[in-house]
Amino acid sequence: MLSEIAHNFVANLFQPLLLFFFMGFAIPLLRVPFEFPKALYQSLTIYLLVAIGWHGGELMAELPSSELAVAGGLAAVGFIVNGIIGLSATWLLRAFTPMRRIDAVTVGSYYGSDSAGTFVTCLGILATLNLLHDSYMPVMLAVMEIPGCLVGLFLISHLRRSGMDKLGNMPEEPGYMGDASALFADSVASDEHGDLHNGSRHGQPVAKSVGAAVVGGKSSGLNLKILHEVFLNPGLYMLFGGIIVGYISGRQALVDPHVVEGPNNLFLTMFKGALCLFLLEMGITACQRLSDLKTAGIGFIMFGVLAPTLFATFGMCCLHAYSLALGHHFETGTYALFAVLCGAASYIAVPAVQRIAIPEASPTLPLAASLGLTFTWNVTLGIPIYIEIAKHLIAFMPVA
Numbered sequence: 387m388l389s390e391i392a393h394n395f396v397a398n399l400f401q402p403l404l405l406f407f408f409m410g411f412a413i414p415l416l417r418v419p420f421e422f423p424k425a426l427y428q429s430l431t432i433y434l435l436v437a438i439g440w441h442g443g444e445l446m447a448e449l450p451s452s453e454l455a456v457a458g459g460l461a462a463v464g465f466i467v468n469g470i471i472g473l474s475a476t477w478l479l480r481a482f483t484p485m486r487r488i489d490a491v492t493v494g495s496y497y498g499s500d501s502a503g504t505f506v507t508c509l510g511i512l513a514t515l516n517l518l519h520d521s522y523m524p525v526m527l528a529v530m531e532i533p534g535c536l537v538g539l540f541l542i543s544h545l546r547r548s549g550m551d552k553l554g555n556m557p558e559e560p561g562y563m564g565d566a567s568a569l570f571a572d573s574v575a576s577d578e579h580g581d582l583h584n585g586s587r588h589g590q591p592v593a594k595s596v597g598a599a600v601v602g603g604k605s606s607g608l609n610l611k612i613l614h615e616v617f618l619n620p621g622l623y624m625l626f627g628g629i630i631v632g633y634i635s636g637r638q639a640l641v642d643p644h645v646v647e648g649p650n651n652l653f654l655t656m657f658k659g660a661l662c663l664f665l666l667e668m669g670i671t672a673c674q675r676l677s678d679l680k681t682a683g684i685g686f687i688m689f690g691v692l693a694p695t696l697f698a699t700f701g702m703c704c705l706h707a708y709s710l711a712l713g714h715h716f717e718t719g720t721y722a723l724f725a726v727l728c729g730a731a732s733y734i735a736v737p738a739v740q741r742i743a744i745p746e747a748s749p750t751l752p753l754a755a756s757l758g759l760t761f762t763w764n765v766t767l768g769i770p771i772y773i774e775i776a777k778h779l780i781a782f783m784p785v786a
Contacts (some may be wrong), residue, residue, distance in 0.1 A: 403510045406662040407765055410669025422667040430664045432624055437653040437660075438524045439628020444646060445521030446629070447636025456714055457522035460705070460719050464530045467704050467728060471697045472498020472537035478693065483685040485751075488554040489543060492740060492747040496756050497693065499732035500753045502621060503668055507765045508726045510661045512719040517773070519719030528625050530727045535616045535739050554746030559587025612743045621734050627650050668761065675758030678750040686751070690759030694729035698772050701728025706779055715785045721776030722769065729772070730764055731756035 413420055476494030479485055486495070489568070505527050512519055551563040552554055639646045679687055705724045709716050733756045740747060 401511055401514050403507060403514070403662060403665055404766060405660070407665040407669040407672075410666040411673045411762070411778050413670050414673040416489050420670075422670055426663070427667050430660055430667070431502075431621070433660055433663060434657075435502060435621055435624040436628040437657050438502075438509065438527070439508060439625045439630075440632035440635075440649060440653045441657075442521055442524030443629040443632025443634075444636035444650075445555055446525075447633050449521065451517065453520075454522070456712065457520070457525065459712070460522075460708065461526060461529045461733075463704060463726065464526050464701075464724065465533055467701050468500065468530045469533040469537055471700070471728060472534045473541075475689075475697075476537075476541065478689060479686070482689065483683055485686065486554060486559055486748075487556050488542065488550065488744070491538060491541040491545065492744055493755055494541075495534040495740075496731040496733075496736050496752045497760075498534030498537045499532070500527060500534075500727045501730035501756070501761060501764075502527060502625070502734065503664070503733060504726045504730040504761060504764045504769075505723065506661055507665060508769050510658055511773075512722060513658070514593050515773075517719040517722070518717040519723055520717055523720060523723045524625065524629060526724065526727055528622055528629070531622060531732065531735050532579050532616060532658055533621070534732060534736055537735065538739070539612065539616075539743055540697045552746070561689070601706065615739050615742055616735075619735050619738050629636055665765070668757075668765075672757050672762045675754045676756035679758060682751060682754065686755065687759065690755040691763055693721060694731075694760050694763055694768055695771065696729075698725035698729030698768065699726055699775060702772070702776055702779055706783065709785050710783065713786060718773070718776050718780065721779070722773050725772035725776065726764060726769065729760075729768060731760045733757050733761070740779065 410422075412418075446457075449457075472494050474494075475497035479490035479493055480487065483490070509519075545556065548556065549564065549565040553561065553563060555562045635646050636647065645735050679690075701720050702725050705716065705721060731752075733753060735750075737753065740749070740752070
């Protein structure tokens with residue numbers, strides 16, 4: 387059995403997709419004077435998200451209503467699981483690293499979301515290995531991206547109410563400057579008092595972040611701008627849009643198959659080639675992000691490497707429990723995809739929310755962990771490991 391596992395692992399590890407990632411990872415190490423065109427990277431990202439949505443929607447159009455009900459239940463399970471992962475990641479970082487509380491919460495929110503890049507890589511590997519997966523998994527990619535954003539916003543709101551200063555420090559942390567919301571309120575009161583006395587101002591205005599302004603004002607932490615960024619960020623829109631268009635087109639194709647011939651040639655035939663170029667760029671970016679880890683500490687680095695497997699295994703166990711409860715068999719590829727949705731960390735959606743709602747947090751540490759460590763681990767060693775865990779989990783506790 388061990389020989390079979392080792393053979394499968396090595397075979398999965400040296401797929402062409404991963405070799406392109408290794409090729410890109412080596413570019414900064416070897417100081418090759420190459421820069422991936424930004425416009426091409428953006429185009430590939432749009433293409434891959436729309437292609438995933440298109441194919442998923444097209445396959446969903448053929449599903450009976452009973453399968454769609456199973457998919458709805460799985461979406462709820464995935465949403466809850468990623469919420470738990472976001473909270474657990476924050477707790478682990480607080481317990482085993484010297485990070486500031488705001489940075490631990492921010493990094494935890496990245497892990498409570500998912501990674502489109504890891505998902506599409508897993509799709510490519512599954513296709514190469516001829517492992518099937520349930521057609522509604524692209525919907526899971528969209529649903530499971532949201533919990534991390536909400537967990538982060540909720541915990542940051544709690545920190546601000548607990549006296550966080552304008553730089554993101556808490557009272558027990560070095561460099562604490564005082565409660566940002568209280569200083570903001572004092573500044574406003576001082577301004578109003580000055581206006582009442584011939585415009586004279588007593589005291590200097592306090593520099594404040596977007597978050598401090600939210601706390602100081604009457605609006606809640608979940609304002610419309612933040613909610614718009616969470617639910618209508620470009621990546622999520624392209625993915626959901628592709629699913630809807632693919633579903634409608636798939637329903638039409640049940641009557642006239644020629645409807646989907648042209649898009650299938652674009653979105654299915656070219657998918658693996660586009661994914662290879664995407665992984666080339668991701669390899670370059672992941673290697674460059676490793677330099678941000680110099681001051682992170684060994685605990686943070688170990689978290690970025692070990693947490694993905696922990697969370698992915700937890701996710702697969704939850705999926706299997708749902709499978710046993712329903713008496714419904716999920717494909718092996720579905721376990722692998724669910725694993726990467728639980729074990730990956732965001733590098734698109736949550737950073738966009740962080741810029742608006744959590745500007746006090748470190749902008750480099752979360753991306754160093756999600757791209758430099760976790761993405762690298764998942765697409766090289768992680769996915770082959772998850773596939774083997776899924777096979778043995780299904781064999782150990784078969785669904786009746």
